[in-house]
Amino acid sequence: MSLIASSGSRPSTLTTSPHDHNGRNTAWIMQQVLLSMLPGIVALTGFFGWGTLLNLIIACATAVACEAAMVALRKRSVSFYLRDCSALVTALLIAVTLPPLAPWWLTVIATGVAIIIAKHLYGGLGYNPFNPAMVGYVVVLISFPVPVTAWPAPQPLLASGQELLGLWESLYHVFPFLAGAEGHIDAMTAATPLDVFKHNHSLMVDQFYEVTPVFTHGYWAGAGWEWVNLGFLAGGLYLLYRKVFTWHGPVAMLAALAVLAIVFYDGGSSVSKGPLSLHLLSGGTMLGAFFIVTDPVTSAVSNRGRLIYGALIGVLIFVIRSWGNYPDAVAFAVLLMNFAAPFIDYYTLPRTYGHDKPTRATRPQERE
Amino acid sequence: MTTPSPATRSPSTSDVLIPARQVAAQQLWPIPGGVHPPANKQQALGESICTPPLPELLVVPLQQHIGNPATPVVEVGDVVAKGQLIAAPDGALSVGVHAPASGTITALGDYPVPHPSGLSGPCIVLSPDGDERWTERRPIANYAHATPAELLAVIRGAGIAGLGGAGFPSAVKLGSQLPIDTLIINAAECEPYITADDILMRERAADIVLGIQILAHILGQPAQVVIGIEDDKPEAYEILVAACADTTIRLVAFPAKYPSGGEKQLIQLLTGREVPSDQIPAEIGVLCHNVATIYSVARAVVHGEPQISRITTVTGEGCTQPRNYEVLIGTPIRHLLALSGFTASSSERVIMGGPMMGFVLSSLDAPVIKTTNCLLAPSVAEMPPLPPAQACIRCGLCAEACPASLLPQQLLWYSQAGNHARLQAHNLFDCIECGACSYVCPSHIPLVQYYRASKGEIRAKEKERIAADLARQRFAQHQQRMARLQEQREIKRAARRSELAGAIDSHTTTATVSGQPAEDLIQAAARRAAQKQASPAQQLAALERRLVAAQHLRDTAHEKWLAGTVDHLPTAQLDGLRAALEEAELRLQGAHNKLEALRSGQKERPRSHSDNSPDNDGQESP
Numbered sequence: 001m002s003l004i005a006s007s008g009s010r011p012s013t014l015t016t017s018p019h020d021h022n023g024r025n026t027a028w029i030m031q032q033v034l035l036s037m038l039p040g041i042v043a044l045t046g047f048f049g050w051g052t053l054l055n056l057i058i059a060c061a062t063a064v065a066c067e068a069a070m071v072a073l074r075k076r077s078v079s080f081y082l083r084d085c086s087a088l089v090t091a092l093l094i095a096v097t098l099p100p101l102a103p104w105w106l107t108v109i110a111t112g113v114a115i116i117i118a119k120h121l122y123g124g125l126g127y128n129p130f131n132p133a134m135v136g137y138v139v140v141l142i143s144f145p146v147p148v149t150a151w152p153a154p155q156p157l158l159a160s161g162q163e164l165l166g167l168w169e170s171l172y173h174v175f176p177f178l179a180g181a182e183g184h185i186d187a188m189t190a191a192t193p194l195d196v197f198k199h200n201h202s203l204m205v206d207q208f209y210e211v212t213p214v215f216t217h218g219y220w221a222g223a224g225w226e227w228v229n230l231g232f233l234a235g236g237l238y239l240l241y242r243k244v245f246t247w248h249g250p251v252a253m254l255a256a257l258a259v260l261a262i263v264f265y266d267g268g269s270s271v272s273k274g275p276l277s278l279h280l281l282s283g284g285t286m287l288g289a290f291f292i293v294t295d296p297v298t299s300a301v302s303n304r305g306r307l308i309y310g311a312l313i314g315v316l317i318f319v320i321r322s323w324g325n326y327p328d329a330v331a332f333a334v335l336l337m338n339f340a341a342p343f344i345d346y347y348t349l350p351r352t353y354g355h356d357k358p359t360r361a362t363r364p365q366e367r368e
Numbered sequence: 369m370t371t372p373s374p375a376t377r378s379p380s381t382s383d384v385l386i387p388a389r390q391v392a393a394q395q396l397w398p399i400p401g402g403v404h405p406p407a408n409k410q411q412a413l414g415e416s417i418c419t420p421p422l423p424e425l426l427v428v429p430l431q432q433h434i435g436n437p438a439t440p441v442v443e444v445g446d447v448v449a450k451g452q453l454i455a456a457p458d459g460a461l462s463v464g465v466h467a468p469a470s471g472t473i474t475a476l477g478d479y480p481v482p483h484p485s486g487l488s489g490p491c492i493v494l495s496p497d498g499d500e501r502w503t504e505r506r507p508i509a510n511y512a513h514a515t516p517a518e519l520l521a522v523i524r525g526a527g528i529a530g531l532g533g534a535g536f537p538s539a540v541k542l543g544s545q546l547p548i549d550t551l552i553i554n555a556a557e558c559e560p561y562i563t564a565d566d567i568l569m570r571e572r573a574a575d576i577v578l579g580i581q582i583l584a585h586i587l588g589q590p591a592q593v594v595i596g597i598e599d600d601k602p603e604a605y606e607i608l609v610a611a612c613a614d615t616t617i618r619l620v621a622f623p624a625k626y627p628s629g630g631e632k633q634l635i636q637l638l639t640g641r642e643v644p645s646d647q648i649p650a651e652i653g654v655l656c657h658n659v660a661t662i663y664s665v666a667r668a669v670v671h672g673e674p675q676i677s678r679i680t681t682v683t684g685e686g687c688t689q690p691r692n693y694e695v696l697i698g699t700p701i702r703h704l705l706a707l708s709g710f711t712a713s714s715s716e717r718v719i720m721g722g723p724m725m726g727f728v729l730s731s732l733d734a735p736v737i738k739t740t741n742c743l744l745a746p747s748v749a750e751m752p753p754l755p756p757a758q759a760c761i762r763c764g765l766c767a768e769a770c771p772a773s774l775l776p777q778q779l780l781w782y783s784q785a786g787n788h789a790r791l792q793a794h795n796l797f798d799c800i801e802c803g804a805c806s807y808v809c810p811s812h813i814p815l816v817q818y819y820r821a822s823k824g825e826i827r828a829k830e831k832e833r834i835a836a837d838l839a840r841q842r843f844a845q846h847q848q849r850m851a852r853l854q855e856q857r858e859i860k861r862a863a864r865r866s867e868l869a870g871a872i873d874s875h876t877t878t879a880t881v882s883g884q885p886a887e888d889l890i891q892a893a894a895r896r897a898a899q900k901q902a903s904p905a906q907q908l909a910a911l912e913r914r915l916v917a918a919q920h921l922r923d924t925a926h927e928k929w930l931a932g933t934v935d936h937l938p939t940a941q942l943d944g945l946r947a948a949l950e951e952a953e954l955r956l957q958g959a960h961n962k963l964e965a966l967r968s969g970q971k972e973r974p975r976s977h978s979d980n981s982p983d984n985d986g987q988e989s990p
Contacts, residue, residue: 086761353632353643361790
């Protein structure tokens with residue numbers, strides 16, 4: 001190094017190749033994800049009222065606070081870690097998963113569990129084996145099933161003269177202590193299309209669609225819900241276009257779900273497991289396909305692995321929806337497959353250049 | 369073979385491309401992955417190739433290639449002519465070094481050399497006299513009349529090593545003896561900023577075509593000879609089309625994408641064949657040479673000029689006048705940069721090579737060597753230092769960019785964990801270190817650096833393991849030998865015992881027959897034996913001498929054998945050495961046993977003597 005000093009030249013730091021970078025960073029990816037959730041959030045707000053936005057604000061505040069606290073506890077730079085925006089993505093996912101007008105503490109608990117337990121106790125961003133938002137959601141779903149399943153009626157379902165709750169009413173609803181004892185207003189709730197359909201045991205699908213308000217007010221899969229799903233589909237397509245993720249996971253999941261829906265449609269009989277449109281455009285299908293399945297940290301890593309991972313999630317969703325106790329199943333299906341992701345990875349290595357076939361990650365070390 | 373060979377790349381906004389019609393007309397086998405960094409090629413292409421003035425000193429490193437460093441054949445004070453051999457190749461995998469100019473050798477010693485380690489290396493320092501007095505050149509007037517062996521000798525003698533970046537001795541690559549059906553000329557130059565090959569093709573196309581024909585001649589006219597060029601070099605393409613008009617050389621243009629100029633990638637792109645892991649392209653009948661190397665071959669054969677200069681691009685915003693130079697090997701980089709308007713304040717670092725695979729020079733006093741295709745002095749704004757790395761979110765952008773279809777995110781994971789078995793199962797050693805993964809990593813993780821470190825660790829461990837295996841083998845053989853010896857001794861002992869028993873029997877019989885008392889015979893035998901041992905002290909000394917001699921013999925044999933294994937001598941020779949060693953060991957063991965026997969005998973004898981042999985009194989001296 002004395003030579004460098006004596007020659008008075010380069011460089012203070014020795015960097016290694018490559019010396020150039022395309023300029024994209026993690027924060028950019030997270031911001032793209034946040035941006036692409038807009039159509040879905042707009043649809044949710046349009047059909048279900050202010051509740052989603054309130055969820056969003058509470059979840060974001062909780063997420064940032066928890067993230068900052070955990071990072072500080074772990075003695076890292078808070079500003080550096082907050083800048084990656086990953087906590088906000090978790091917060092948004094929880095905000096759109098929980099029913100609008102959910103009490104504030106529900107959102108706080110779900111978000112807190114997601115950030116503190118599911119994310120930071122496992123080592124923070126990049127190290128969590130389970131999708132934090134789904135863990136947070138499932139924890140409150142199991143612990144507080146009543147408020148978590150109480151979805152307000154979508155706007156088209158309201159009787160004439162009725163309207164969605166206004167901002168102040170919504171606020172009082174979410175923060176009951178603001179309103180005091182007598183100011184409390186109950187929002188009208190309605191079962192979700194998947195829930196409604198699950199409880200049909202006697203009618204043909206066509207008949208059922210004709211007599212059930214949530215379907216008569218919608219085009220394909222239930223009033224409001226279909227638009228929420230289309231909103232998330234649009235956001236997902238945008239992310240695909242920006243190459244934030246590859247098509248493999250979402251397409252595999254939707255395809256598996258679609259195939260099973262077609263197979264078990266049963267010609268629309270009374271034991272039908274529901275039409276294709278219901279499965280694709282209701283519940284959390286599109287949100288799951290484009291925002292949960294694609295979570296890179298907790299999914300399989302190779303394209304082949306993501307095909308399998310996605311497809312199995314699709315299968316699980318259908319199985320739980322059709323034969324399980326829950327009307328929707330995205331969260332459970334995703335969490336179950338999170339378990340399996342490392343295993344899938346072992347067996348789905350791509351074929352490397354110069355090799356005849358793909359290797360297995362568990363291949364014993366070659367000895368010469 | 370792990371480094372993509374040469375070259376360079378680039379698409380980009382402003383560049384004129386080769387018409388898509390021409391590109392589409394060629395059959396290509398698209399390679400997976402790849403990235404499209406901004407090409408930045410126009411900056412240095414504004415002017416034609418320029419010859420810089422002679423520097424005051426030329427510092428010529430002995431190692432500018434893959435293989436053994438060359439051995440100096442000059443002394444300080446020697447006056448040399450331009451092109452004279454100043455360091456001879458050391459062994460088959462090595463190339464010689466020639467004087468880039470006529471002048472005086474002023475020093476031999478360690479000087480800064482361009483190497484990622486930043487370490488110094490042995491160099492020959494030459495003070496040019498400006499006479500440009502050439503050594504005797506022996507051009508070959510018509511290469512077609514020369515045998516491949518003669519041409520290979522010329523290429524080897526000219527000290528040509530792959531100019532694309534790897535610096536592999538060209539004559540070794542060409543002389544592999546494997547049947548070659550496809551000769552690929554790498555004119556891709558896929559790495560951004562570098563235009564050395566581009567401008568060479570524009571200005572010296574005739575020599576390049578000649579060089580290709582010479583190579584084809586050496587290889588016995590392979591079935592196809594293809595030049596692979598990226599579509600962002602339309603001028604060079606047009607010129608080559610004209611130059612190749614009357615030949616069978618096929619020119620294939622393909623869309624610019626980094627790293628399509630990597631040797632393995634280019635072979636895949638042009639032939640659809642993949643070089644099997646751990647093998648060289650020649651094993652699938654393909655040979656790939658960089659266009660600049662081809663030019664050097666032509667100069668060596670047709671003009672008798674050894675490799676003493678090359679085309680180097682000097683570019684980057686740190687240089688006010690980026691351009692291409694035909695620069696003498698050994699020219700200090702500082703000299704070249706100064707000509708291009710570089711000042712110490714204008715750039716934070718100077719990179720040798722391109723932005724994707726080059727390395728930062730630790731000293732600007734280091735010279736230009738045979739593999740210096742580019743000197744890049746980017747401004748801070750042009751290539752800002754990377755922010756600190758964030759955690760990997762396994763987004764998979766790296767896997768999408770990897771031209772070798774690896775899973776960089778998994779490799780990173782196992783690299784951090786030091787899990788070498790998993791790294792190898794994920795084919796770490798198929799990584800060509802092109803840097804595409806790091807280029808796209810949104811978490812700014814220096815992925816390639818992790819892989820380099822892990823490769824180094826695994827190689828070091830492998831070496832250790834081989835050494836340990838060798839030791840274990842040696843020990844096992846030793847045990848076997850000892851067991852064999854023991855067995856032989858047992859057999860001998862048993863034979864002797866039965867012999868003795870037989871002898872006593874016969875004596876008894878004889879005695880009975882002859883009527884002589886048997887006791888006399890036994891006593892006589894005992895007396896004879898005792899006489900033999902008359903001077904135990906002398907005997908002991910003699911045996912000890914024998915032991916020392918045997919020990920020495922064994923040590924020498926052992927050393928020879930060890931040296932033999934280290935030098936990788938042929939098996940037959942090694943076997944001979946091992947046999948000698950075993951024999952020496954046997955002898956040592958024998959001497960040792962005898963000495964032990966004598967010593968224990970001395971200890972025991974006095975007792976036996978006093979106990980029960982009063983007869984022997986007079987003969988034994990305790």
